[in-house]
Amino acid sequence: MNMNKPMQTLLSEEEQMIVQMKLLELLEQQTKKYTSGESTSIPVELGQELMNSIMFCMGVSVYGLDYKGQMDWKRILHAEFADIFQRGIAFIQEKMSYGEALWEKICMHLPEVENQSMLDTLGSLGAFWKKYDYRFFAHEIPCDIDYQLCIPIAEEKQGIVYVLSYLEQLATENLFLSCFEKEAMRAVLNRYCPDYRGLLINLYEPIVSNAIGCALLNKGFHELVCSEKEQEALTSLFENLTGEEIIDCIRNGAATVLKQISCENRREEELIERYGRELAARIAGVKDVGGMAGIFL
């Protein structure tokens, strides 16, 4: 068994052996359950997947939804691995109920501007709750998630942890979109990508960018699109600013947006803050080579 690097550096050889043996005992139990005790041997690939699932369950048991594939083995070296594993299973079961309720809520409150990949993804996620075999393959994501979020979910996240992170961010993005008028959003999206309904694009990104742009120009959100003059005004605004100053400027714009849509949602605040940093980096990259026409539509 090849341990991942953090484990090798943290544990002595003897401790590594203890962990390995404990994990293999757990794998043996899981194999027995998986084959209903009717087969003593399994393909290595299947064994590896069962082991990945064990590691995932133990990970969420120790770290909850913050688990990203790294385990502090020293912390649990003398604990009963089977108990940790079972607690992980219980944790997943609990999160499944929450996740399904969240998924239903998202489906009930879709944005007024439609996108086929969002609908397809939500459709596929609807089957996830039945297909997800957390007893043996808890680390897997048995559905197709095609709709792109404005900031991708970390790839290290697996199974229910990934799905919940995805759903929470999607709910946050869609809640933001619900604050704007349909026609105002359509106008921006048509400029962003004429086939925004059919292509794999994120709806939040162009809307939030333009909303921040409008806030910086002190104009309302009735018309989200920026005229050529307004784009020039934004270009002038950023022209002489340093990277840090652009970040501050975007942060102020984002704060104005949240105030104007009367948002008191912590997740929305966090998302716009994270996205704002990316937007500021893009602005800093293009401000000297062509203006804001490609950013504020």
Added chain:
Amino acid sequence: MEISFANINTLQAVRRKEELKECNQISERFGLFLSEQEMEWLMQNRYESLKSTGRMEFGEGIIRKLVFTFCDSAYLEQEEYATLLMELQELFYTLKKETLEQLTDDELLYAMRIIFDHSGGSLEHLRSIDRGTLYRIACSGTVDGTYLEQVRRWENEYE
């Protein structure tokens, strides 16, 4: 974390040896016995067979079941006992893989025993058997209706 055969083997090694000793207690009734050296060979062979077929094994292991399934066959003799067990062990893992996990250990062993006896203790048919025939024999408990029945007829006619 990747699983390696070496660690699983360490975990299982002691257990396997005890199992093989228990096997001797049963097989001795039929005049079959494994020496310490043969037990070592069987364990090494098991390790290599699992590795070559890309499998891993836990729990009781298959050797014990193999011995119990075959020890009362009229075609087993002490001189070839260990060698035959090794070949059967290798064949078991190969067939397990080829049947795509569709047969349980007991079903596969049952079918192997039927074919083994039907072939007069030869492993030739077991080595070349196709998946469909194996399923059929495992489910029906007989070679009737398979090409092996036809082979038996031809052999009888030839004799």
